[in-house]
Amino acid sequence: MDVAEGRLARHQYQRSPLLEHYCTGTRQQVVIDPCCQFAKRVHRAGDNDHRPRAERAGGNRSGNIGIAVHYIGQGFNFSPVAIALVLVHQSRRVGRDEVGLDRLLLKRLEQPYTVRDAGGAAHADHDAVHAGRETLAGLRLQAGIPPPAVNPVTAAAPMEFTAPGKVILFGEHAVVYGYPAIAVPLSGLRARAWTEPTRDGAGLVIHARDLGQRLTLGGDPGHQFSVAAQAVLARTGAPEPNATVNLESAIPSAAGMGSSAATSTAVCRALAAHLGAEMSATDVSNIVFQAERVVHGTPSGIDNTVVAHEEPVWFTSGEPPRPFRSPDRCFLVLGDTGITASTGELVAGVRERRDAEPRLYDGYFAEIGARVSDAREALKTGELERVGKLMDANHKLLNNIGVGHPKLDELVAIARDAGALGAKLTGKGGGGNIVALAAGVDSQTAVTQALTEAGYTAYETAFGGAT
Numbered sequence: 507m508d509v510a511e512g513r514l515a516r517h518q519y520q521r522s523p524l525l526e527h528y529c530t531g532t533r534q535q536v537v538i539d540p541c542c543q544f545a546k547r548v549h550r551a552g553d554n555d556h557r558p559r560a561e562r563a564g565g566n567r568s569g570n571i572g573i574a575v576h577y578i579g580q581g582f583n584f585s586p587v588a589i590a591l592v593l594v595h596q597s598r599r600v601g602r603d604e605v606g607l608d609r610l611l612l613k614r615l616e617q618p619y620t621v622r623d624a625g626g627a628a629h630a631d632h633d634a635v636h637a638g639r640e641t642l643a644g645l646r647l648q649a650g651i652p653p654p655a656v657n658p659v660t661a662a663a664p665m666e667f668t669a670p671g672k673v674i675l676f677g678e679h680a681v682v683y684g685y686p687a688i689a690v691p692l693s694g695l696r697a698r699a700w701t702e703p704t705r706d707g708a709g710l711v712i713h714a715r716d717l718g719q720r721l722t723l724g725g726d727p728g729h730q731f732s733v734a735a736q737a738v739l740a741r742t743g744a745p746e747p748n749a750t751v752n753l754e755s756a757i758p759s760a761a762g763m764g765s766s767a768a769t770s771t772a773v774c775r776a777l778a779a780h781l782g783a784e785m786s787a788t789d790v791s792n793i794v795f796q797a798e799r800v801v802h803g804t805p806s807g808i809d810n811t812v813v814a815h816e817e818p819v820w821f822t823s824g825e826p827p828r829p830f831r832s833p834d835r836c837f838l839v840l841g842d843t844g845i846t847a848s849t850g851e852l853v854a855g856v857r858e859r860r861d862a863e864p865r866l867y868d869g870y871f872a873e874i875g876a877r878v879s880d881a882r883e884a885l886k887t888g889e890l891e892r893v894g895k896l897m898d899a900n901h902k903l904l905n906n907i908g909v910g911h912p913k914l915d916e917l918v919a920i921a922r923d924a925g926a927l928g929a930k931l932t933g934k935g936g937g938g939n940i941v942a943l944a945a946g947v948d949s950q951t952a953v954t955q956a957l958t959e960a961g962y963t964a965y966e967t968a969f970g971g972a973t
Contacts, residue, residue, distance in 0.1 A: 664700040667779060669771035670967075671695040671757040672764035672812040673840065673941050674932050676900055677878040679856055679907060681806070681823060683868075685875030688882060689808050690818045690836070694967030697755035697768040699776035704748045710735060711750045712773060734770045734797040735777055741793065742783040751776050761842070762849075762933030767809035770797040790814045818969060820882055832970030834888035837950040838941055839921065840965040841957045843913040845937025852909055852934045859908055867907060874903050885970070894927025894943045901930035909935030917962060918942075924956035925949045 670691040677687025704711070712721040712731045723746060726732050731753070739746060751773055757765040771794050778785045785793075791814035798805040811827035812819045821827040860867035877900045884892040901918060904910060914931045921929040921942035926949070929942035944950035950966055957964040 664702055665776075665779060666698050666700045667772055667775035668696040668698040669768040669775070669813050670764075670816055671697075671768050672809055673838070673939075673967075674762070674808075675818070675941065676881045676896070677821075677874060678904060678931075678933060678935065679853070679909060680871040680874035680878075681821065682853065682856075683860075683871045684823055685871055686820060686822045686878045686882075687808065688818060688820060688878055688885075689812045690838075690969045691812050691816045692757070692763060692838075692840075692965070692967045693816065693969060695757045695763065695965055697753065697757055697765070697772040699751055699753045699769075699772035701776045701780040702750050702752065704750055706748055708748045708750075710746050710748075710777075713750050713752045714769075715752060715754050728800065730766060730770055730797040730800040731773050733800055734774050734793055737793040737796055738774050738777045738781070738783075738785070741785065741789065742778065742781050744781045744783065747780060749777075749780055751780075758842075760846075762938060763840075764809045764813050766801045767794055767798055767813040770794045771810070771813050787814045787816075818885065830882065830886065832885040832888070834890060835968055835971030836885070836890065836893075837944040837946060837968045838966070839926070839944060839950055839953045839957065840932070840967070841917040841921065841940045841942065842963040842965075843911065843917060843937050843939070844962070845911065845913055847911075847934060847936030847938065849934040852936045856907055856909065870903055870907050874900060877903070890943065890945070891927055894929075897928030897930045897941075897943060898922075904931055904935055911935065911937050913937065914940055917957065917960075920956050920960055920962075921953050924953045926953050 670693045672689050673692055675688045675690050677685060681687040710723055712735060713719075714721065714731065721729050721731055723732050723736060727736075731751075735751070753769055753773060755765060755769050755772075757763050757768055759765045771790055774785065774790050774793050778790075791810045794810040794814060795805065795807055798810055806821065806823065808819055808821045808827050811821070811829065815829045817829040817831060819827045819829050856867075877896050881893055881896045881900075884890075884896065901910075905915075910931060914935065914937070917940045918929040918931070921940065925945065926942040927945055929940055932939050932941040942953050944953050950968075954964045954966055
């Protein structure tokens with residue numbers, strides 16, 4: 507089969523019934539350069555904090571042979587992305603009959619296979635595939651060779667599109683009174699979506715797998731995912747496709763981590779790719795903002811901007827959010843108190859206290875705003891120790907305005923004792939989560955371990971630095 511490897515690369519855009527029947531496909535995608543000897547296994551969540559692991563793709567009989575192809579058939583569309591399929595062979599002694607069989611298979615692979623336009627009928631392709639399977643099975647029976655031991659999956663996994671969560675790093679509550687806030691992406695916690703074709707006339711279905719919901723544009727027009735999908739169709743000028751957008755998320759919902767914005771973003775990107783349309787981060791952000799109105803009524807615009815651009819965002823009420831970059835990698839740990847609180851009640855409580863003592867509370871808000879401005883400059887220049895001290899100061903001010911909680915103080919103390927550069931509550935307060943800044947990967951691990959050993963749930967993520 508060493509010869510076959512070279513010839514397969516020359517016919518990389520032709521599909522053979524052999525590939526249709528004897529190739530494995532998993533949701534963990536394998537992307538292969540057809541002229542290369544190595545394959546990179548890509549983490550299915552798309553987290554850029556996980557380095558790809560190189561695996562051998564050729565060079566011996568027990569290895570994998572990579573062939574870059576386009577899968578064309580009913581409901582599948584042309585894409586500039588070549589999906590790699592993997593042909594797996596068992597490692598065993600090769601007999602003379604099997605060598606002869608391999609030559610017959612090679613001849614079949616060398617014959618051009620008809621590729622139809624994405625919108626054309628696929629019935630002829632379907633029949634040819636089944637005929638090829640029968641021919642191949644007959645050849646194996648004649649040679650006395652059992653079928654190769656492969657997973658019974660008939661197609662490569664569809665492309666996945668992901669989006670991160672978000673966390674407020676500085677400026678909670680004061681932002682309501684006109685002061686700035688900084689939010690950053692949670693690249694380690696992501697929502698993911700992928701699209702699969704369905705039968706003609708089925709229309710578009712959005713399958714929110716975590717919620718056990720199957721949404722349609724006609725049946726659920728007011729749902730945030732339907733709103734996002736309709737906006738994508740309007741933006742691209744495409745008709746409603748016969749497809750299912752599958753959606754899953756690792757981001758806790760109702761935790762101030764941008765779950766609704768991340769899931770809507772993933773849906774937009776998966777649907778746009780299925781339609782063959784390119785959408786910028788700004789396009790996606792604008793669409794998700796419309797979907798966020800369904801969830802939040804009057805969203806600030808910070809969640810959709812952070813999630814779509816996956817960059818830190820400087821935000822002031824009444825002004826467009828402005829992404830900026832941190833040159834150094836910032837390692838964060840989130841700790842969950844397990845306590846829920848009402849955002850509306852907390853915001854209303856701050857307003858009541860401010861109305862009672864306006865000078866005092868306006869002074870608190872001005873102090874918080876000053877910390878936010880300093881933090882942006884420190885992030886831009888990579889002064890992470892300074893960022894940590896500003897987080898500590900911001901936490902004290904949030905306690906002063908009455909949105910703290912003893913459990914939040916406990917988690918902040920645990921993180922600092924474990925070596926965090928700084929820590930503070932994040933979001934509405936009254937419970938919920940803290941965010942701690944670590945000095946590096948080892949420090950991040952130590953902070954996470956300290957929180958989990960104390961019985962709390964912790965999440966690791968990072969932002970900034972080279973991408």
